[in-house]
Amino acid sequence: MAALILLLAMRTYEETGVAHAQSDGTLHTTEATITKLTSRTTSGRDGGGQDGGSGEWTVTTTYTIELRIGDETKTVNGVPDDSVNDLQEGQRVPAGLWHGRVVEIDGRDVWRGWHPGGWDLALFVLYPLITGYLIALALAAAAYLTGRDGRVRLVRQERAGPWALGFLVALAASFVLMGCAAFGNTIAYWPLVPVGAGTVTALAGLGRVLRRARGTRVEDSPSGTAPTRA
Numbered sequence: 001m002a003a004l005i006l007l008l009a010m011r012t013y014e015e016t017g018v019a020h021a022q023s024d025g026t027l028h029t030t031e032a033t034i035t036k037l038t039s040r041t042t043s044g045r046d047g048g049g050q051d052g053g054s055g056e057w058t059v060t061t062t063y064t065i066e067l068r069i070g071d072e073t074k075t076v077n078g079v080p081d082d083s084v085n086d087l088q089e090g091q092r093v094p095a096g097l098w099h100g101r102v103v104e105i106d107g108r109d110v111w112r113g114w115h116p117g118g119w120d121l122a123l124f125v126l127y128p129l130i131t132g133y134l135i136a137l138a139l140a141a142a143a144y145l146t147g148r149d150g151r152v153r154l155v156r157q158e159r160a161g162p163w164a165l166g167f168l169v170a171l172a173a174s175f176v177l178m179g180c181a182a183f184g185n186t187i188a189y190w191p192l193v194p195v196g197a198g199t200v201t202a203l204a205g206l207g208r209v210l211r212r213a214r215g216t217r218v219e220d221s222p223s224g225t226a227p228t229r230a
Contacts, residue, residue: 004122004126005134007119008130011119011120016189020188027097038063040063043060063084065079067093067105131167132167134195135163135166139163139206154206154213162206162209166203169201
């Protein structure tokens with residue numbers, strides 16, 4: 001799980017950094033030579049219709065572009081056809097780099113970004129599991145810190161309700177983001193939104209449980225002070 005969280009954090013940082021650099025024009029620009037252009041064409045139906053077989057037939061062409069930058073050779077995969085246009089092998093072009101990674105060629109965006117393939121596909125599939133784990137981790141840490149005063153300690157069962165509420169909010173936020181992405185409105189830091197919304201909701205719920213538990217244990221204590229428990 002730690003490896004998945006680290007990978008998700010790295011990908012989120014990467015996509016956010018690239019989007020920020022493109023928006024404020026801070027990409028490192030250098031001269032490059034296109035050494036190789038390779039095309040790959042796929043075809044199939046777009047999946048339209050209730051039976052999944054009445055969609056329109058589509059043909060998609062993507063390119064792999066090899067660039068020579070100084071003494072280095074860099075490869076960019078999955079470049080869409082409209083970003084290639086009249087680019088040719090042997091052509092000298094300006095390349096925009098972010099930490100050594102090719103983001104733009106001749107002013108055209110060639111950064112693949114979040115895509116349903118490779119490690120990104122694994123992150124998409126496992127994202128609910130990662131989100132639930134992070135919310136549970138935040139709740140456990142908060143419960144531990146609030147229990148250090150010795151007045152009350154919440155057991156795992158008491159954290160289950162806030163966790164479930166936070167997880168449902170995170171799922172709802174994920175569906176909203178997917179709906180926005182379907183219309184082309186994708187944000188680079190999208191993994192932070194469901195996790196953040198779910199964690200805040202869960203912590204708010206934990207606060208209510210904590211106040212209720214403290215009040216109950218104060219009332220049950222003969223001396224008016226809540227007893228502690230392991």
